[in-house]
Amino acid sequence: MRQLFTFLFLFALIFTSSCRERNNEYVTVALSEKFSALDTLTSTASDAAAERVRSLMFNSLVKKNESFDYVGDLAQEIVASADGKAITFVLRDNVKFHNGKSFTSADVKYTFDELFKANGFKSGAFFDTVNGQKAPHITAIETPDAKTVVFQISRPALKNQLLSNLVAIPIIADGTVADQKNAPVGTGAFKFVNFDQSQNIVELAAFPDYFEGAPKVQKLRVKTVTDANSLQAELQSGSVDIAPLPTNLSPDSIKSLEQNPTLKVEKFKGSNIQYLGFNTESPVLNNVKIRQAIGYAIDREKIINELLFGQATIAYSVLPEESWAFNAGTKYSFDPAKAKQLIQEANYNNEPIKFKFSAGQSAVNSYAQVIQDSLSKAGLNVQIETLEANVLRTQLSQGQFQMNTGIWVGGNQDPIFLRDLFSSGKIPNEKTKVSCCNRSRYANPEFDSLIEQAFNETDRSKAKQLYLRAQEIISTDLPLFPLWYPANMVIATKRINNIKISPSGDWSFIKDVTAGN
Secondary structure: OHHHHHHHHHHHHHHHHHHHHHHHHEEEEEEOOOOOOOOOOOOOOOOHHHHHHHHHHOOOOEEEOOOOOEEEOOEEEEEEOOOOOEEEEEEOOOOEOOOOOEOOHHHHHHHHHHHHHHOOHHHHHHEEEEOOEEEEOEEEEEEEEOOEEEEEEOOHHHHHHHHHHHOOOOOOOOOOHHHOOOOOOOOOOEEEEEEEOOOOEEEEEEOOOOOOOOOOOOEEEEEEOOOHHHHHHHHHHOOOOEEEOOOOOOHHHHHHHOOOOOEEEEEEOOOOEEEEEEOOOOOOOOOHHHHHHHHHHOOHHHHHHHHOOOOEEEOOOOOOOOOOOOOOOOOOOOOHHHHHHHHHHOOOOOOEEEEEEEOOOHHHHHHHHHHHHHHHHHOOEEEEEEEOHHHHHHHHHOOOOOEEEEEEOOHHHOOHHHHHHHOOOOOOOOOEEOOOOOOOOOOOHHHHHHHHHHHHOOOHHHHHHHHHHHHHHHHHHOOEEEEEEEOEEEEEEOOEEOOOOOOOOOHHHHHHOEEOO
């Protein structure tokens, strides 16, 4: 009997040790949304969830640093020619693809040739529309040697826009475009192993030859968990090790998970912008005093502290504070008396204001009701209407709204976004479509002129002054009211360490995490 007991004890010890080793090898990461495809280069649709996975397997020529400046990723040096129409990228040495091939300039040219051939979603960022025709930003891509790529651009002002657009382009190995849909090949910290499409689970392995050093975690499982209750249960049971930016969890759910002794909840400064959008052509909201009154009537600090549990920071501009072009402009602190005064000056007569947002988002619904109540106390007749997400997007694009709330992700980190968001497109002597996202139908000739000057200015110090002035105009006219920057929240089991997510919120930090017992 004693021998049997000893045998069972040793077996249990070995089994437990084996499980611990296996658990230390594997880290399971939760993705809050399903993604449609592994190939983000030639895809015809935008897919934020797929972009999270992309950052684990691929690198781009360019990336953003902590200040949202563009720096080299696969490029170690970026040089503009004297006339500003040639941008030279000197490539890193000793970079390999997951298939063992050495990275060269031929791979860069191949990537962009395939991007434009596919005419996918991302290719559109590299063209303007002039007189109804597509005008390319890039006129040629040259590869004078294996370590040099030269992008010829149509005008010097496009340099920053080019760098901005390059961030999202995964560099693939020459000849592999057909493989990217089922077995992606990149240069990233993790290499593809398997994709269970029915479960939306991707298996990855550490790439030992990664140019910045192999990840500490040997195996990574990216698992889609869209249901909030399921995600909480899987975190608590240890089936999921880490949930970065869990958009399906409400702030109070995240707060409650802090009480679990097996979990840690870490908060990092975020840069994405939650906002109220106004249709400036809509009756009532076409009056700037009403828009300003809304700004003064909302107690953002109270919402952040009481509803969001401190998981956000008040925003005074569309741009994050770390941006080189940030300017707060007019600050709208909570001032209900001033809000009432502006409403009276606007001769408001209790006309209804429809406040639209996506259905099924409990956190948004909670703060939207608080906003509605605040505006009601100030004297505005605000009526909430929730819509299915696709219906809402269509109505926003067609101007069928008065007020809405949403979040801009990533784009607001570059001052070029001010042009996208607020330019009327009515530039004197220009027939180029310059605004992609002006849902507010905002038009101000002074702003248009300033933003075009800033966009075309190659001297950053001069461009900065123009962007600062443009933001002052926007903050006064208020076609969009910045609410707050949501924090980048990460929930993990306590065995996961070295979690350091950047303000941009991309998943590149996962290569640096470690897993203990």
